[in-house]
Amino acid sequence: MTKQSDTEITAEQLREHVATLLAEHDPARTDRLDFLRARFDAGLAWVHFPVGLGGLDAPRALQSVVDSELARAGAPDNQPRKIGIGLGMAAPTILAFGTEEHKARFLRPLWTGEEVWCQLFSEPGAGSDLASLATRAVRDGSDWIVNGQKVWTSSAHTASWAIIVLRTDPDVPKHEGMSYFVLDMTAPGVEVRPLRQITGEAEFNEVFLTDVRIPDSQRLGEIGQGWQVARTTLMNERVAIGGGALPREGGMIGRLAEQWRNNPELRAPDLHDRLMRLWVSAEATRLVGERLRQQLAAGVPGPEGSGAKLAFATLNQAISGLEVELMGEQGLHYSDWTMRRPETVDFFGKDAGYRYLRAKGNSIEGGTSEVLRNVIAERVLGLPSEPRVDKDIPWKDLPR
Amino acid sequence: MTSANLLYTDVEDDLRASVRDLLSTHCDPTDVLATRESGQPYFLELWRKLAVELGVAGLHVPERQGGQGGTLRETAVIAEELGRSVAPVPFLGSTVLCTSALLGVPGSAAATLLERLAAGTATGALVAPLTSGPAGEFPTAIRVSADGGLHGTVSSVVDAAVADTLIVPALGAAGPELYAVPASAATITPSTALDLTRGIAEIALSGASGEQLATGAAAAEALNTALRTGAAILASEQLGIAQWCLDETVRYVSQRHQFGRPIGSFQALKHRLADLWLEIISARAVARYAADRIGADAEDASIAVATAQSYCAEVAVHAAEECIQLHGGIGMTWEHPAHLFLKRAKSDQLALGRPGEHRRTLSELVDLPTC
Ligand SMILES: Cc1cc2nc3c(=O)[nH]c(=O)nc-3n(C[C@H](O)[C@H](O)[C@H](O)COP(=O)(O)OP(=O)(O)OC[C@H]3O[C@@H](n4cnc5c(N)ncnc54)[C@H](O)[C@@H]3O)c2cc1C
Numbered sequence: 001m002t003k004q005s006d007t008e009i010t011a012e013q014l015r016e017h018v019a020t021l022l023a024e025h026d027p028a029r030t031d032r033l034d035f036l037r038a039r040f041d042a043g044l045a046w047v048h049f050p051v052g053l054g055g056l057d058a059p060r061a062l063q064s065v066v067d068s069e070l071a072r073a074g075a076p077d078n079q080p081r082k083i084g085i086g087l088g089m090a091a092p093t094i095l096a097f098g099t100e101e102h103k104a105r106f107l108r109p110l111w112t113g114e115e116v117w118c119q120l121f122s123e124p125g126a127g128s129d130l131a132s133l134a135t136r137a138v139r140d141g142s143d144w145i146v147n148g149q150k151v152w153t154s155s156a157h158t159a160s161w162a163i164i165v166l167r168t169d170p171d172v173p174k175h176e177g178m179s180y181f182v183l184d185m186t187a188p189g190v191e192v193r194p195l196r197q198i199t200g201e202a203e204f205n206e207v208f209l210t211d212v213r214i215p216d217s218q219r220l221g222e223i224g225q226g227w228q229v230a231r232t233t234l235m236n237e238r239v240a241i242g243g244g245a246l247p248r249e250g251g252m253i254g255r256l257a258e259q260w261r262n263n264p265e266l267r268a269p270d271l272h273d274r275l276m277r278l279w280v281s282a283e284a285t286r287l288v289g290e291r292l293r294q295q296l297a298a299g300v301p302g303p304e305g306s307g308a309k310l311a312f313a314t315l316n317q318a319i320s321g322l323e324v325e326l327m328g329e330q331g332l333h334y335s336d337w338t339m340r341r342p343e344t345v346d347f348f349g350k351d352a353g354y355r356y357l358r359a360k361g362n363s364i365e366g367g368t369s370e371v372l373r374n375v376i377a378e379r380v381l382g383l384p385s386e387p388r389v390d391k392d393i394p395w396k397d398l399p400r
Numbered sequence: 401m402t403s404a405n406l407l408y409t410d411v412e413d414d415l416r417a418s419v420r421d422l423l424s425t426h427c428d429p430t431d432v433l434a435t436r437e438s439g440q441p442y443f444l445e446l447w448r449k450l451a452v453e454l455g456v457a458g459l460h461v462p463e464r465q466g467g468q469g470g471t472l473r474e475t476a477v478i479a480e481e482l483g484r485s486v487a488p489v490p491f492l493g494s495t496v497l498c499t500s501a502l503l504g505v506p507g508s509a510a511a512t513l514l515e516r517l518a519a520g521t522a523t524g525a526l527v528a529p530l531t532s533g534p535a536g537e538f539p540t541a542i543r544v545s546a547d548g549g550l551h552g553t554v555s556s557v558v559d560a561a562v563a564d565t566l567i568v569p570a571l572g573a574a575g576p577e578l579y580a581v582p583a584s585a586a587t588i589t590p591s592t593a594l595d596l597t598r599g600i601a602e603i604a605l606s607g608a609s610g611e612q613l614a615t616g617a618a619a620a621e622a623l624n625t626a627l628r629t630g631a632a633i634l635a636s637e638q639l640g641i642a643q644w645c646l647d648e649t650v651r652y653v654s655q656r657h658q659f660g661r662p663i664g665s666f667q668a669l670k671h672r673l674a675d676l677w678l679e680i681i682s683a684r685a686v687a688r689y690a691a692d693r694i695g696a697d698a699e700d701a702s703i704a705v706a707t708a709q710s711y712c713a714e715v716a717v718h719a720a721e722e723c724i725q726l727h728g729g730i731g732m733t734w735e736h737p738a739h740l741f742l743k744r745a746k747s748d749q750l751a752l753g754r755p756g757e758h759r760r761t762l763s764e765l766v767d768l769p770t771c
Pocket of ligand 1: 125129151
């Protein structure tokens with residue numbers, strides 16, 4: 001079904017590329033980073049990217065061919081869970097809006113994981129209404145001087161680079177006065193403080209920016225075009241959070257099913273009915289995701305994408321809630337409240353209580369479920385928008 | 401990994417277009433509404449066009465057995481379209497249940513009947529209550545007497561009023577048997593149904609003789625295949641019902657003004673419709689999967705069918721209920737077609753196994769047993 005032009009690479013050719021890479025860089029005897037760099041240079045990092053930037057201009061659907069061949073050969077991966085923001089958000093934005101220098105400088109270490117990225121978008125006063133953000137960038141020669149505060153920044157404590165949206169013109173309506181940059185997290189004036197979450201851990205942080213200098217050469221897109229660039233990032237974020245091919249019972253439902261199978265003494269009729277409803281919903285959501293991938297592969301992306309993340313959040317919360325109840329007395333316990341600053345989000349290595357608490361963030365991070373419903377209603381169903389009071393007012397005059 | 405194609409193929413899209421074309425000329429919901437109390441509830445001329453001219457009646461029957469050699473995926477697309485216009489035609493009773501019952505039955509009696517059903521020259525009804533699900537025991541309501549006559553009464557038989565041939569599961573001395581009986585040999589009494597667009601009837605047999613089609617395990621298997629296939633295809637009908645309800649409601653709330661703005665601009669309604677949309681795209685994915693798997697006789701076909709029925713039955717009811725509510729007073733009137741969809745959706749929820757029954761089946765199939 002995949003529509004292939006004559007010039008496009010085939011799965012067979014990709015396998016040959018993989019074989020060559022493996023022959024020249026035996027994973028068993030090659031340093032991990034050297035192998036990853038060689039894989040990038042061979043165009044086998046993300047095959048749908050351009051030649052020279054880790055890809056081969058191949059159809060995105062063929063990535064799985066490469067990944068499974070390399071996994072079979074025991075090759076190291078780039079630990080995608082540690083660098084999700086770089087892979088899922090920064091990279092597509094740099095590809096779409098970066099200069100040739102940006103692409104050459106950033107994409108390779110981003111993909112190999114040598115440089116971790118974070119996303120400095122949300123602020124204390126600007127969450128769902130991101131376009132109201134207030135962190136200011138004032139032009140000073142060939143630099144911008146930045147002052148303000150970002151918040152809820154996942155991985156800011158491990159990141160060396162950030163994508164950031166800043167207010168460059170307060171005198172125009174909010175959507176028109178922003179610009180988009182990449183920021184060196186080690187620059188003077190960047191201060192990262194952990195923010196502890198309801199799980200006890202601190203995955204995210206607050207980031208204070210005091211007289212931080214960003215060279216204008218680190219701008220992505222035009223001055224004042226920040227909103228359009230940010231929308232590219234956000235669209236990719238929703239795909240990244242909701243996406244990913246799963247086998248049946250992959251994800252949280254698998255954990256719940258396993259508990260049910262292994263612990264007959266915990267079973268009860270009311271829990272069984274809820275379990276089966278959730279099993280069916282999880283299977284439906286899995287198949288929606290599968291259908292979405294098939295649409296993408298056939299070159300006809302469907303609006304299903306906006307639904308996948310909403311479904312995923314609702315489902316994860318219901319499943320993890322049921323799991324706590326199923327555990328009975330053990331559900332009263334929690335492994336450990338110690339404050340930590342983890343490098344990755346690990347849903348499965350911990351107990352049901354952790355999953356229940358962490359899943360609460362699924363309907364907030366990356367666009368709240370309420371905001372996603374607005375998006376579906378207006379962009380997919382074409383329903384009329386709400387009356388807008390803030391559209392044509394200069395940003396500086398908005399009530400806040 | 402899922403290998404099923406969950407999209408619509410070009411062939412399926414073309415098929416949909418021609419069926420939709422026919423339905424939009426001959427089966428607008430308002431036409432359906434206008435004829436509900438006419439004493440002629442079925443659109444038999446439309447059915448002839450669909451069954452004979454478009455070949456819908458034998459779509460998934462192999463060519464060598466007199467059909468079109470298509471797949472159940474295609475039959476499922478027809479079901480979506482017929483659901484979308486609550487078409488009063490004997491598609492479920494004859495094309496889905498009867499042909500599926502006969503497809504695997506050996507012998508010339510079954511082959512001849514299948515050929516006629518597939519050509520649209522015969523119309524069948526499967527003599528089991530519409531509530532029968534694939535998980536049930538073989539029915540005992542009809543018994544075979546020593547002289548071979550069939551005796552008993554079965555109620556809620558779908559599409560029986562327009563059938564000329566009855567396929568009758570009956571209990572003989574040695575166990576399950578399957579017969580073909582001319583409709584003229586039975587007493588068929590149409591019931592007043594909740595669903596205004598799909599008839600049910602009571603069938604009484606008092607000594608009628610039929611042609612034996614299968615006995616023993618083959619008879620039980622034929623019935624089970626029919627009910628399982630029916631449950632799979634019904635999921636696509638439910639999808640079509642839900643899609644009409646969503647489309648119609650979105651259209652209405654975009655144009656109806658209250659408080660100086662379209663009611664569709666109120667977030668309370670937007671969010672309900674966004675949730676419904678999400679349910680419907682999920683229903684589409686599971687319904688496609690079920691049609692594909694059962695058509696391919698795949699290992700997990702039963703899981704796919706139980707999942708689809710469990711999910712889609714409730715989505716259709718939810719969509720129809722939202723449709724009525726978001727139309728306000730007009731949604732409560734006889735003159736608006738929304739109630740046709742509500743009545744169909746609610747009846748479909750009971751048809752071919754309730755969602756809860758399918759979940760129980762599923763729990764056994766995927767090893768998540770009850771206490
Ligand atoms: C675990 C986690 C990780 C995160 N990581 C990052 C990160 O790495 N980088 C980053 O920039 N941000 C990150 N965020 C921030 C996240 O994007 C914001 O929290 C989110 O966009 C909501 O903004 P807010 O917190 O200001 O809530 P608000 O926008 O104030 O929302 C409060 C409530 O009001 C509702 N609401 C708001 N507007 C509307 C509306 N128009 N209609 C209906 N309801 C509305 C919301 O749905 C919510 O229920 C993270 C958040 C979490 C929880």
